[in-house]
Amino acid sequence: MNTSAAAGTPAVELSGITKTFPGVVANSDVNLTVRTGEVHAVCGENGAGKSTLMKILYGMQSPDAGAVRIDGEQVRFRSPAEAIRAGIGMVHQHFMLADNLTVLENVVLGAERAHGIGARARRRVLALAEQAGFRVRPDALVERLGVADRQRVEILKVLYRGARIVVLDEPTAVLVPQEVEELFTTLRTMREQGFTFLFISHKLDEVLAIADTVTVLRRGTTVGTVPAGEIGSRQLAELMVGSELPVPEHGGATATDREVLVVRGLCASEKDRPVLVDVDLAVRAGEVVGVAGVEGNGQTELVEAIMGMRPADAGTVRLGDRDLTRLSTLARREAGIGYVPEDRHRQGLLLDESLWFNRILGHQTRPPVARGRWLDRRGAREDTRRIVARFDVRTPGVDVDAAALSGGNQQKLVVGRELSGDPVLLIAAHPTRGVDVGAQAVIWEHLRTARAAGLAVLLVSADLDELIGLSDTIRVMYRGRVVADADPRTVTPEELGAAMTGARGGEDR
Amino acid sequence: MRTEVRTGTATGRPQRARGPVPGWAHAALWVVVGVVAVSFASYQTGLPQLTSSGTVQSAVRLGIPILLAGLGGLWAERAGVINIGLEGMMILGTWGGAWAGYQWGPAAGLLAAAVFGALGGLVHAVATVTFGVNHIVSGVAINLLGAGTAKYLSTLLFEPVSKNPRESPPVPKFDTYSAQPLGAWLHELENLQRVGISDVAGVLGGLVTGVSPLTMLAYLSVPVSYLVLWRSRFGLRLRSCGENPIAAESLGVAVHRYKYLAVVVSGTLAGIGGAALILNPGQAGYLENQTNNRGYIGLAAMIFGNWRPGGLLGGAALFGYSDGLQLRSGGTTVHALLLAAALVLLVVAAAQLWRRRKLGAGVALVAAAAVLAVYLATDQLPEEITAYTPHLVTLVVLGAASQRLRPPAANGLPYRRGEQGARE
Amino acid sequence: AKDIGGGTAGSAGQGCRLNPPPVVTAGGPVVHRPGPAPNAAAMKVGLAFDIGGRGDASFNDASVAGLERAKREMGLAEVKELDAGAGEPEDAKQTRLRQLAQEGFDPVIAVGYAYADALKIVAAQFPRTRFAIIDEDLRGIPNVTPLVFAEEQGSFLAGVIAAHRTKTCHIGFVGGVRTPLIQKFEAGYAAGAKAAAPDIRIDRAYLTPAGDPSGFQDPNKGAEVAQGQLDGGVDVIYHAAGASGKGVFSSVKSAGAKAIGVDSDQYRQPSVADYRDVIISSMLKRVDLAVFDYVAAAARGDLASVPEKFDLSLDGVGYSTSGGMIDDLVPTVDAYRAAIATGRIKVSDRP
Amino acid sequence: MSTWRARLLPPALAIAFSAVLCAAVLLASGADPVATLAQLVTQVGRGSTAVDIVNTAGAYYLVAVAAAIGFRMNLLNIGIEGQYRLGACAAAIAGGAISLPPGVHALVVVVVGAAVGAAWCGIAALLKVYRGVSEVISTIMLNTLAFGLIAYLTQTFGVLRGNTQGTRIIPESGWVPGIPLGGAGTVFGLVLLAVVVGIGYAVLLDRTRYGFELRASGLSPTAAAAGGVNHRRMVLSVMLLSGAVAGLAGLPEILGRDHTFTITFSAGYGYAGLAIALLGRNHPVGVAFGALLWSFLDKSSLTLDDIGVPREIVTILQGTIVLSVVVAYALVRRRELAAEQRRVGRATGTAVAPAAASTGGDRS
Numbered sequence A: 001m002n003t004s005a006a007a008g009t010p011a012v013e014l015s016g017i018t019k020t021f022p023g024v025v026a027n028s029d030v031n032l033t034v035r036t037g038e039v040h041a042v043c044g045e046n047g048a049g050k051s052t053l054m055k056i057l058y059g060m061q062s063p064d065a066g067a068v069r070i071d072g073e074q075v076r077f078r079s080p081a082e083a084i085r086a087g088i089g090m091v092h093q094h095f096m097l098a099d100n101l102t103v104l105e106n107v108v109l110g111a112e113r114a115h116g117i118g119a120r121a122r123r124r125v126l127a128l129a130e131q132a133g134f135r136v137r138p139d140a141l142v143e144r145l146g147v148a149d150r151q152r153v154e155i156l157k158v159l160y161r162g163a164r165i166v167v168l169d170e171p172t173a174v175l176v177p178q179e180v181e182e183l184f185t186t187l188r189t190m191r192e193q194g195f196t197f198l199f200i201s202h203k204l205d206e207v208l209a210i211a212d213t214v215t216v217l218r219r220g221t222t223v224g225t226v227p228a229g230e231i232g233s234r235q236l237a238e239l240m241v242g243s244e245l246p247v248p249e250h251g252g253a254t255a256t257d258r259e260v261l262v263v264r265g266l267c268a269s270e271k272d273r274p275v276l277v278d279v280d281l282a283v284r285a286g287e288v289v290g291v292a293g294v295e296g297n298g299q300t301e302l303v304e305a306i307m308g309m310r311p312a313d314a315g316t317v318r319l320g321d322r323d324l325t326r327l328s329t330l331a332r333r334e335a336g337i338g339y340v341p342e343d344r345h346r347q348g349l350l351l352d353e354s355l356w357f358n359r360i361l362g363h364q365t366r367p368p369v370a371r372g373r374w375l376d377r378r379g380a381r382e383d384t385r386r387i388v389a390r391f392d393v394r395t396p397g398v399d400v401d402a403a404a405l406s407g408g409n410q411q412k413l414v415v416g417r418e419l420s421g422d423p424v425l426l427i428a429a430h431p432t433r434g435v436d437v438g439a440q441a442v443i444w445e446h447l448r449t450a451r452a453a454g455l456a457v458l459l460v461s462a463d464l465d466e467l468i469g470l471s472d473t474i475r476v477m478y479r480g481r482v483v484a485d486a487d488p489r490t491v492t493p494e495e496l497g498a499a500m501t502g503a504r505g506g507e508d509r
Numbered sequence B: 001m002r003t004e005v006r007t008g009t010a011t012g013r014p015q016r017a018r019g020p021v022p023g024w025a026h027a028a029l030w031v032v033v034g035v036v037a038v039s040f041a042s043y044q045t046g047l048p049q050l051t052s053s054g055t056v057q058s059a060v061r062l063g064i065p066i067l068l069a070g071l072g073g074l075w076a077e078r079a080g081v082i083n084i085g086l087e088g089m090m091i092l093g094t095w096g097g098a099w100a101g102y103q104w105g106p107a108a109g110l111l112a113a114a115v116f117g118a119l120g121g122l123v124h125a126v127a128t129v130t131f132g133v134n135h136i137v138s139g140v141a142i143n144l145l146g147a148g149t150a151k152y153l154s155t156l157l158f159e160p161v162s163k164n165p166r167e168s169p170p171v172p173k174f175d176t177y178s179a180q181p182l183g184a185w186l187h188e189l190e191n192l193q194r195v196g197i198s199d200v201a202g203v204l205g206g207l208v209t210g211v212s213p214l215t216m217l218a219y220l221s222v223p224v225s226y227l228v229l230w231r232s233r234f235g236l237r238l239r240s241c242g243e244n245p246i247a248a249e250s251l252g253v254a255v256h257r258y259k260y261l262a263v264v265v266s267g268t269l270a271g272i273g274g275a276a277l278i279l280n281p282g283q284a285g286y287l288e289n290q291t292n293n294r295g296y297i298g299l300a301a302m303i304f305g306n307w308r309p310g311g312l313l314g315g316a317a318l319f320g321y322s323d324g325l326q327l328r329s330g331g332t333t334v335h336a337l338l339l340a341a342a343l344v345l346l347v348v349a350a351a352q353l354w355r356r357r358k359l360g361a362g363v364a365l366v367a368a369a370a371v372l373a374v375y376l377a378t379d380q381l382p383e384e385i386t387a388y389t390p391h392l393v394t395l396v397v398l399g400a401a402s403q404r405l406r407p408p409a410a411n412g413l414p415y416r417r418g419e420q421g422a423r424e
Numbered sequence C: 001a002k003d004i005g006g007g008t009a010g011s012a013g014q015g016c017r018l019n020p021p022p023v024v025t026a027g028g029p030v031v032h033r034p035g036p037a038p039n040a041a042a043m044k045v046g047l048a049f050d051i052g053g054r055g056d057a058s059f060n061d062a063s064v065a066g067l068e069r070a071k072r073e074m075g076l077a078e079v080k081e082l083d084a085g086a087g088e089p090e091d092a093k094q095t096r097l098r099q100l101a102q103e104g105f106d107p108v109i110a111v112g113y114a115y116a117d118a119l120k121i122v123a124a125q126f127p128r129t130r131f132a133i134i135d136e137d138l139r140g141i142p143n144v145t146p147l148v149f150a151e152e153q154g155s156f157l158a159g160v161i162a163a164h165r166t167k168t169c170h171i172g173f174v175g176g177v178r179t180p181l182i183q184k185f186e187a188g189y190a191a192g193a194k195a196a197a198p199d200i201r202i203d204r205a206y207l208t209p210a211g212d213p214s215g216f217q218d219p220n221k222g223a224e225v226a227q228g229q230l231d232g233g234v235d236v237i238y239h240a241a242g243a244s245g246k247g248v249f250s251s252v253k254s255a256g257a258k259a260i261g262v263d264s265d266q267y268r269q270p271s272v273a274d275y276r277d278v279i280i281s282s283m284l285k286r287v288d289l290a291v292f293d294y295v296a297a298a299a300r301g302d303l304a305s306v307p308e309k310f311d312l313s314l315d316g317v318g319y320s321t322s323g324g325m326i327d328d329l330v331p332t333v334d335a336y337r338a339a340i341a342t343g344r345i346k347v348s349d350r351p
Numbered sequence D: 001m002s003t004w005r006a007r008l009l010p011p012a013l014a015i016a017f018s019a020v021l022c023a024a025v026l027l028a029s030g031a032d033p034v035a036t037l038a039q040l041v042t043q044v045g046r047g048s049t050a051v052d053i054v055n056t057a058g059a060y061y062l063v064a065v066a067a068a069i070g071f072r073m074n075l076l077n078i079g080i081e082g083q084y085r086l087g088a089c090a091a092a093i094a095g096g097a098i099s100l101p102p103g104v105h106a107l108v109v110v111v112v113g114a115a116v117g118a119a120w121c122g123i124a125a126l127l128k129v130y131r132g133v134s135e136v137i138s139t140i141m142l143n144t145l146a147f148g149l150i151a152y153l154t155q156t157f158g159v160l161r162g163n164t165q166g167t168r169i170i171p172e173s174g175w176v177p178g179i180p181l182g183g184a185g186t187v188f189g190l191v192l193l194a195v196v197v198g199i200g201y202a203v204l205l206d207r208t209r210y211g212f213e214l215r216a217s218g219l220s221p222t223a224a225a226a227g228g229v230n231h232r233r234m235v236l237s238v239m240l241l242s243g244a245v246a247g248l249a250g251l252p253e254i255l256g257r258d259h260t261f262t263i264t265f266s267a268g269y270g271y272a273g274l275a276i277a278l279l280g281r282n283h284p285v286g287v288a289f290g291a292l293l294w295s296f297l298d299k300s301s302l303t304l305d306d307i308g309v310p311r312e313i314v315t316i317l318q319g320t321i322v323l324s325v326v327v328a329y330a331l332v333r334r335r336e337l338a339a340e341q342r343r344v345g346r347a348t349g350t351a352v353a354p355a356a357a358s359t360g361g362d363r364s
């Protein structure tokens, strides 16, 4: 299946790249050839080694073995600075921006030699933005920008350094379809101007839409390179995981009439600025309510307000017959809410503690992990073993630190924990973000099972396929309000995206 | 790693960074408010000491070591390294300054103080940057180490000469200079004792008379720090290490090198701050425990100044002023200061009201009333309290203002090269 | 422009309206010393220092000087000094005393009132060892001899000198830490100044309140406080501020005013040699003398002969004339001195 | 299995490294390191040194536990110095002013000490929780202010004995008898208080819900918040607890020996406490060893004058020990995590193969 794509000198040639981290072989004998002026996609499960490979190309990590050739010439980068000098730029999976610096400062950082940090640099930035087809305000603080704007800043950074070869590591993960389309327009414009792109994404339809060639990694090695035109997303998925791609499927309505969560007129603000405006919401037993929205439009705040982590200015939150509005987070959890937070490292886990210790978090007042004011360490261990077995958490035992597990396994532990103790409501924020397809399937399956057993689920996700696939009904948030409802059986991702950007209302409103 | 991708704005719309008034004008306005309040209090109570050039000179002398220590803190923390070891570096500076100073004169003393402070900074850099030790822990250890080393060395090297293990031999001092004829003219104005004019003349006069090269250096280091940190490439890179070192590294910034540099500069400044305790006129040589927590206070001044040179200058000035006042003229003037404080609080209340913050205005108003009541009900404060006026003032002001402070985002976080994504 | 020293203070005014000195009929003080120095060749003396330790140019050094003289004149065999740390706990003081007693030093001299409590305990444990304590009137323990001084009397003379030297009729006192001991200095000084010039104004300040020892260690603060007094019109300052006194001297010097030192003859003290030309006199507290007398009494086995208090009449306190800046005042000051020594003037030790 | 190594190796390495460094310093200044060490060790057997070491270790243990409680939550309570002195002062004033049956009297004194320590630290806690003032700065300022307050209190409520200003003597009913060991001195009865506090600290941390919440908040405030831990309340209560324990530290000396608080009362324990907590890794047992080591160095160093070695070498030793112990911990921790990741990798590497084959929605 290996098709040689080389015609003329390839822009990038990686051969025999091997890189090991303690306990993990991130890359082993990876080969990759990228032609000049193409968009070359790199696909693979979580942890397949895509980012590592790109970081090696970008000089952020040095390979244990293998060679890197740029425009035919063998190079060995010891730092990003050298890669930048060789014309390589990288937009990272996680934005690499300093929030407290301005757009201009972020762009010129590290490349001050080119045009200084003053007026000349500002002119240059504005010119580049124009060339790429978007607008910027050089003196705005980055912390005030939305996700799409931040990504533009990232791309500007790369352009400003005169990169000809641009690595985009999961650039679309946080974008809505419209924004993705804008990005792709930019990429196409630039491809015509002669730029070469390495493009990483988990979303295979996107890959096929933008890429000229696709290389698939599986567990650290290249399993094949194919022209994008010759392959469908199903085959691509099989290449990636060695089997069929799981899709979140709905599995029939199980919703009842019993309202479990009722949110009425919820308002919240941050430093005098409203972040939630008059939100109404209800989730019934056996129902999954999906919340869609571009990041920063109040989903996070909604979840926090329901969990009692953010004070509400007005409105009520009820769980069954109980009014939760004045209760603490812990009391809400005790009342039967499970919570999968959006960032497992920051909010879900104590990375430096053992798995069983992590099992206690959020349940510290309840059996089987506690008895009154005392912890039940044995109970915690045993119940953690149960979760490990039931949720297929791959670990040698429950005494290892959470930090030692891979992301997917960490997330399975979190979901398992939050489904423990018979919750009546689960709030799941991005439950499969950055999780590989295997773990994703496990998590989806468990959500579906619990729903069938009568669990009410509030699902916040940026993955529209996940939202559409799992939800019984979808609410769209924009600027802190619920602006539209959508029926997942009929809505398309594009329509949803339009509602999320406030372009037009959803079907029901 | 924790790259936040949330905008925090419900509207998703980029908001304007600053209000209509630029920061410096804002600051200048508050300085004016302060001076007016103090001259009013001086007029009301008939205590010219509140704005006399002598008091201001005291404030300068007492404030300079704190200013320098604070600048040291600023440099380190802007690069993301918390430096609570300033005290230890300052002690090393005093020892080094005295040791070189008594043998080769004040200029050599200054140099040695800088070098010794820098050495302290280097140790801190090795511990925090290379070994990833918790910054505060390392700082505490450096304070122990600095004190111990200085004591040990002075027993070893000073005692044979000074006959006292806790003291250096006399150290020659810098000469002082005054801006003439400006100084004399201001002095005349001050002596007229006219409301307002004399107050301003006193304050300005105090700033330009009896200035030593070391004081000039300290004055200069404020704008220089600003220019270097905010207006140069070097500074941009340095600050980026304190805001998001991983991003900086990804752009080819040698983060470790900048952190090292910043912490060493930090130590150097603290060391010079130590030198200011021994090489300025009117000061003794090295003396055990003479820094007396000034390093920590410098840190407080820096936080007080919101991690900016201008604000830090304000913090050091406030500290020096209140300390100078209570030392020079004791309880009565500190008591008069209450009147000025009440006045400033009133202005704060008005400003809050203007911004339609009712709660803030109310609190400020109540506080103003309380301070005024204390002022009217007493005619002197107990000496045990006035002796610590600066500390109290710092605490109160921080309590009132610290919510608006904005430390560098990655301040104090451990950073290792190539670590990003290790936990992803 | 470069500043070239010299101030304006002191140029104004003609000084105070002065009282005439007291007329003393019985002549000078009567100092009676017991006979010739005994032989102390078999004696080993232990010395436990207070904070400040050797080289403090104050009472620690003075006690060493006393022992040096004992070595010279009585052939004292061995002296051992142990140093104290700042803020050290009580048991460190006990350990120090115990260590000296255990090693066979006898007598053991505790320098400073900080040893009072420790001495009560250790003295009971070593009933055969003789102890002395400086600056604390510790009575009722058979093997402890207190060596205390009438600081207020010496300070009285300093006050007299200040009153005669001020041109502004305004003088200052700078204390290190507001402790009862330092307040004795203040009390005597004020009393002396008032006795010589009833209209005189006296500014008094302490660098830190009791319990914060940094007041003895912070010359910068000393300088500021003195500067404040000088700017307020003071032109003679007496300090009892330990190492912070350096700061006082430096401010006094740059203002062209005058200073009075404390404890030892500070005019001759190397660490403040830069300022000697403004140190017109020093209040002397003769710890050396007391230590010498005590050792001599111990050598004779006659501790009862150690006076209860080393006061003016015993030359236990006094004033210095080094530098010759108060030579014209000596008759006046001596008159007051005689009046105190003979009990005609009583000096209170409370301000 | 390797955890005991992870616990013991760093301090051992650090002490060895620091000893070598100090030996070099001593050699450079012409002293004999071996003789110095011998002198330090033999001093333990002399006089009351051994008992003094135990007594001071008791106080050190208390301040170190106070520091450790804060450290566990990433709170740096530099104010222990002020808290323990103010606590001791207030407790002594209260003890001297009341008269109660034996036992109860002492208990009241102990409670007052703890309460005042907690209250003083509480100021910093309130400022932090409600006004966002860094506790580092506020506690430093409060330390200095404590000086003034103590001076004021001893002036106002105290008496003058000789040249020493102190509080009224506590009547005998308030004393806590010690364990007399004759010539070797008397072990303070309240050293047992340190033991009790230590056990309480260990149980609290390991076995209780509160301890769990404390550790969780320290490790990740965000995760703790999501897990229902009220961060504000934790900060407040932990600072109060830390202050209360600090407030106890001066009491063994006051109730066991001095029976009054004088302005010359021991100073500097607070800073030592921070260092000891670091040395002992905030662990109840580790801190105990740290306190003993620190106390041994302090007490034995008094003898160094005897052989003409500057006592400050011990301060240098202490500083390098703290610095190198944290470096050693950082290095060992890094190695341990890598080893664990390897272990997980190995363990799951075998599990991956069959699972990968059956990836899909068919597993539950």
Ligand SMILES: Nc1ncnc2c1ncn2[C@@H]1O[C@H](COP(=O)(O)OP(=O)(O)OP(=O)(O)O)[C@@H](O)[C@H]1O
Residues within 6 Å of the ligand: A021, A022, A024, A025, A026, A044, A045, A046, A047, A048, A049, A050, A051, A052, A053, A093, A406, A434, A435, B418, B419, B420, B421, B422, B423, B424
């Ligand atoms: N710095 C590091 N230290 C240790 N292990 C690492 C490090 N960086 C990556 N790994 C591990 O190497 C493997 C490959 O990671 P990598 O980030 O390259 O995967 P990826 O294909 O980009 O995954 P994703 O789709 O989640 O972005 C993973 O198991 C990861 O845990």
Ligand SMILES: Nc1ncnc2c1ncn2[C@@H]1O[C@H](COP(=O)(O)OP(=O)(O)OP(=O)(O)O)[C@@H](O)[C@H]1O
Residues within 6 Å of the ligand: A103, A135, A136, A137, A138, A139, A140, A145, A149, A150, A152, A153, B013, B014
């Ligand atoms: N600093 C910046 N960097 C990148 N893009 C930016 C920046 N500032 C603004 N933009 C983008 O430029 C466009 C214009 O935004 P801007 O804030 O100037 O005003 P606007 O759209 O007129 O706002 P409003 O919606 O209130 O009318 C937006 O799409 C925004 O995302």
Ligand SMILES: [Mg+2]
Residues within 6 Å of the ligand: A050, A051, A052, A093, A169
């Ligand atoms: Mg990746």
Ligand SMILES: [Mg+2]
Residues within 6 Å of the ligand: A046, A047, A051, A434, B424
């Ligand atoms: Mg990843």
